[in-house]
Amino acid sequence: MNEPIVKFDIDLSKLTANQKSVLKLLVEAAELIAPIYLEQENHNLPGSNFYPADVTKDQILEAAKEDPELLSPYTIVERDNGKLVAVPYHQKYAELLKPVAEKLQQAAELTDDKEFSQSLKVQAEVLLNGDYPKATQTWMEMKPYLLDVNIGPSERYDDKLMFIKTSYQAWVGVMDKVESARMTEYKDMILTARRKVLFSSEKVDYFDKVQTRVDDLVISTGLKARNLPVGTNLPNNFSLMEKLGSEITLFKQSNDLRTAKNRIVFNQLFSEQFKAEFSEEDLREGSLYSTALHELAHTYLRYRDSEKRLQDLFPVIDELAATVMGVKVCGALLVKDIVTQKQLESIMLAYMIRSFNNILNERDNPSRLHYTVGGAIFINYLRENGALKETGGVSWPNFMKMYVSVDELATILERILSQGTRSDAEHLITRYGSLSVFPKVVH
Amino acid sequence: MAKLKQINHSPKTYLTAIGLEKLQIELDELKTIKRHDISDRISRARELGDVAENAEYDAALDEQALVENRISDLEQALRQAKVIKNEVVQHEIVTIGSTIMVEMDGEVDQFTIVGRVEANPAKKLISNESPVGSALLGARIGETVEVATPIVRLRCKVLEIK
Numbered sequence: 001m002n003e004p005i006v007k008f009d010i011d012l013s014k015l016t017a018n019q020k021s022v023l024k025l026l027v028e029a030a031e032l033i034a035p036i037y038l039e040q041e042n043h044n045l046p047g048s049n050f051y052p053a054d055v056t057k058d059q060i061l062e063a064a065k066e067d068p069e070l071l072s073p074y075t076i077v078e079r080d081n082g083k084l085v086a087v088p089y090h091q092k093y094a095e096l097l098k099p100v101a102e103k104l105q106q107a108a109e110l111t112d113d114k115e116f117s118q119s120l121k122v123q124a125e126v127l128l129n130g131d132y133p134k135a136t137q138t139w140m141e142m143k144p145y146l147l148d149v150n151i152g153p154s155e156r157y158d159d160k161l162m163f164i165k166t167s168y169q170a171w172v173g174v175m176d177k178v179e180s181a182r183m184t185e186y187k188d189m190i191l192t193a194r195r196k197v198l199f200s201s202e203k204v205d206y207f208d209k210v211q212t213r214v215d216d217l218v219i220s221t222g223l224k225a226r227n228l229p230v231g232t233n234l235p236n237n238f239s240l241m242e243k244l245g246s247e248i249t250l251f252k253q254s255n256d257l258r259t260a261k262n263r264i265v266f267n268q269l270f271s272e273q274f275k276a277e278f279s280e281e282d283l284r285e286g287s288l289y290s291t292a293l294h295e296l297a298h299t300y301l302r303y304r305d306s307e308k309r310l311q312d313l314f315p316v317i318d319e320l321a322a323t324v325m326g327v328k329v330c331g332a333l334l335v336k337d338i339v340t341q342k343q344l345e346s347i348m349l350a351y352m353i354r355s356f357n358n359i360l361n362e363r364d365n366p367s368r369l370h371y372t373v374g375g376a377i378f379i380n381y382l383r384e385n386g387a388l389k390e391t392g393g394v395s396w397p398n399f400m401k402m403y404v405s406v407d408e409l410a411t412i413l414e415r416i417l418s419q420g421t422r423s424d425a426e427h428l429i430t431r432y433g434s435l436s437v438f439p440k441v442v443h
Numbered sequence: 444m445a446k447l448k449q450i451n452h453s454p455k456t457y458l459t460a461i462g463l464e465k466l467q468i469e470l471d472e473l474k475t476i477k478r479h480d481i482s483d484r485i486s487r488a489r490e491l492g493d494v495a496e497n498a499e500y501d502a503a504l505d506e507q508a509l510v511e512n513r514i515s516d517l518e519q520a521l522r523q524a525k526v527i528k529n530e531v532v533q534h535e536i537v538t539i540g541s542t543i544m545v546e547m548d549g550e551v552d553q554f555t556i557v558g559r560v561e562a563n564p565a566k567k568l569i570s571n572e573s574p575v576g577s578a579l580l581g582a583r584i585g586e587t588v589e590v591a592t593p594i595v596r597l598r599c600k601v602l603e604i605k
Binding site: 185193341407 | 547548550551552554562564565570573574575576578593594595
C-alpha cells in the first residue's frame, strides 16, 4: 500500500512562469488533504471511520428511514445520546479544510486563465459549504486546460459496510496534449458505435458527453495515493452522469509504476519463449490502453439501480465488467484494423498480469480488494475454459480462447449489472473468486 | 497505440473520387510547401554551427525522411489508383465506396468501406483490406457474414447500404 501522499517529478519546461507558480499552490493544497483522509481511513473496520465501530448495516438502514442524510456520501455517522446522527463532512473536517480552501483561493487569484480561476474558486467554496455537485459541474464544464486539479470526497471503496461514504482525495496533473489527442480519437471510434443494451429503460445514457485526457501526474493524495489508479472516471453519481456526462483521466506515471510491477510478475509467470514476444513498450501500452478501454466501457454499463441491487458486491462486478467489456470492444477495433492483433494480445496480457499481481502482492490491500477478487474471477474463468494453463511452473495463454472467455464473461457480468441480484453476484464470486489460483506459481 | 499509416504496394489501389482528390492535394502540398520548409529548416540549423550536437538539425532530417517516404508512397499509390465511380457504388451489394450500417457483436455501427490508402477509422472510413471490410464486400442487405482473425471471430449483419 502506498503512502497517502505520492509525488512525481515531471518535465515542467512547457509551463509558463505563472502556471508553475499556480501548480506549486495546487500541490500544497493537495498535500493538505492527506490528514483528512487519514481521519476517515480505518482498515480494521468494514465501514472505516465513517460509522460508529459497533453499528450494524441494519441499524443504519432503520435509522435512515427517519434521517436520510445518514446515507449521504458526504456525512459521517455518529452517536449522539445513543441516536445515530449525520454530520456533514464540511463541518466535521472544517478546521482541516480551511487551509486547503485558502490555497485553492490563492491559486485562483494567481492564475491568468479566467475559466480555471473560476473553477478553483468554486472548488474552494465547495470544500467549506458541501455543495459538491456544483464543484463537479464547474470542473466538467470548463474547457480542457493544461493544468488539472480535483480535490474532495469522491470514491467509495473504503466503505465496505455500505459502499456509500466517500473518501477524501486529490490529484494535480499536467495535460499531455499528444496522448490526450490520441485518447480522444479512440474514444470517438469506440463510443460512436452504439452497443445494444439489455435493459434500455434502466440504462444511463451519456455517450455523447464523455471527455478524456491523459495527464502527467504531479501529486496524488488521500485514497487516490493509496491505490494510484492509472485511470479515473468521474462523477460516480448516476444522476450527475446523465446530466453532465463523465470525464476520464489517465495518469502516465501511475501506468509506468504499474508496468514496472507487471514486469516482475510477467517474468515470474511466463516461459522465456513467450516473454520474448512482448517488449517493455508492449506491456506499457497494453496496460495504458487496457485502462482506457476499461474506463470507456463503463459508459456501456451504467444501469440505474445496479448499486442498489448488488449492494456491497457492486464494485467487484462493476470493475470486472468494465475490464472484460473493454477487451470485447477491442475485438471490434481489431477487425476494423484500428488496433493490431499484437495490441489486443498486449491488452489482454496486461489485465491478466495485473490480476496476478493483485492476487500475489495486493491481497492484503483492502482498498484494492474489489479489483483483486475481480481479477481472480477472470483468471479462474480463463483456466476453466482452457485459455490459461500451467505447465512446469509457467503459464501458457491461448489468446483465441481468452477472447472467447472474455466474450462469455462480459455477457454474464452485464446481465448481473442490468438485472441481477446480490445473490447472483455472490454466486459468481463464490464459484470463481478464489484467490488460490495457480498454487505452484503463487506460493 | 496509433498505427503508422503504411501503404502496401499491391497492384491496385482502390480510391473514391474524393479520396483521389485528397491524396493529390496532400502530395502537392508535400512537394511544393513541406519539402521546401524542411529544406529551409535544415539550412538554418546548419548555420548554427556543429551539426553533431544540433537537435534541430537531427529533427529536421528525421522529418525530411518521413516526408520523402510519404511522397514516394503517395506517388506509387496514385500511379496504381483505380477510382471507384459513384455510379458503380450499388445499394444492394456492399462495394468499395458503400456506406453501410451493420450490427456486429452487439453493436450497431455505420462506416464507409474505402481503399486502404484512404482508410481513416477516426472518420469512419474502413479499409477494404481490413478483416471486416474484406468480409463484407459483396454482401447484401440482411446478409450475415463471419469476420475472422486468428483471435477474434465475429458475426456481422448488413442492416443498410447507403
